Amino acid sequence: xxxxxxxxxxxxxSKLYYYDDTISVTKSMVTxxxxxxxxxxxxxxxxxxxGRDNSGxxxxxxxxxxxxxxxxxxxFLLFDxxxxxxxxxxLISIGIxxxxxxxxxxxxxxxxxxxxxxxxxxxxxxxxxxxxxVAIKMAMHDLNTPPDPGQSVQLSPIFPDPVLSRN
Numbered sequence: 537x538x539x540x541x542x543x544x545x546x547x548x549x550s551k552l553y554y555y556d557d558t559i560s561v562t563k564s565m566v567t568x569x570x571x572x573x574x575x576x577x578x579x580x581x582x583x584x585x586x587g588r589d590n591s592g593x594x595x596x597x598x599x600x601x602x603x604x605x606x607x608x609x610x611x612f613l614l615f616d617x618x619x620x621x622x623x624x625x626x627l628i629s630i631g632i633x634x635x636x637x638x639x640x641x642x643x644x645x646x647x648x649x650x651x652x653x654x655x656x657x658x659x660x661x662x663x664x665x666x667x668x669x670v671a672i673k674m675a676m677h678d679l680n681t682p683p684d685p686g687q688s689v690q691l692s693p694i695f696p697d698p699v700l701s702r703n
Contacts, residue, residue, distance in 0.1 A: 551563045551675075551678070553671040553672070553674055553675045554667065554668055554671030554672070556664070557569070558570065558572070559657070559668060561578075561668070561671045561672055561675050562675070563578075563675060563678065563679065564577065564578050564579070564675075564679065565577060565578060566578060566581070566647065566672060566675075568657070576647060576655070578672075578675055578676060578679050579679065580649055581647050581648065581649060581672070581676060582648050582649060582650040583648035584645065584646065584647060584648065584669050584672045584673055584676070585645075585646045585648065585669070586643070586644065586645045586646070586665045586666055586668070586669035587643070587644065587665075588641035588642065588643055588644070588662065589641065589642045589643075589644045589656075589658070590641055596636045596637075597636075599632055599633070599635070599636035600632075600633050600636045600637065602629075602632060603629045603630065603631075603632040603633030603636065604629070604633065605629075606625055606626070606628060606629025606632065607625075607626055607629045607630070607633075609625050609629075610622045610623070610624075610625035610626035610629060611626075613625060642658050642659075643658070643659045643660070643661060643662040643664070643665035644656050644657060644658050644659065644665060645657045645659065645665050645668050645669050645672070647672070
């Protein structure tokens, strides 16, 4: 079995749907590696969605307004002939505005478990979030698809034989 912190996919999995440095999707598991170290059984996932997270828009809007206010103060200081102060305030304000705008709309993949314990996986890029969501949906489809006629089925017993020990 694969340890959650390692960088290699499971060796016993016959099909690998998605793999990057921290996330892998196999035929039965969604595994998050370091630093999260979590694994989710594919059979317990009821649905998957992906998109952009727009929560916290008010906070980002306040940071942008603070940046614009700083730019106005910088312009005022420039007219008051304090060039260095105007340059410094303007530079900091542009940085605040850029960080606030850049942080808006983080891509995510949501694993839905049919209750309130849904998991959000935040990604760096939207195309990565879309690829992960598609891979999980494909794995879920293959997990729930009955075998073709004539294909052998490996059934595990519902009640396995008990292991008796005399030690």
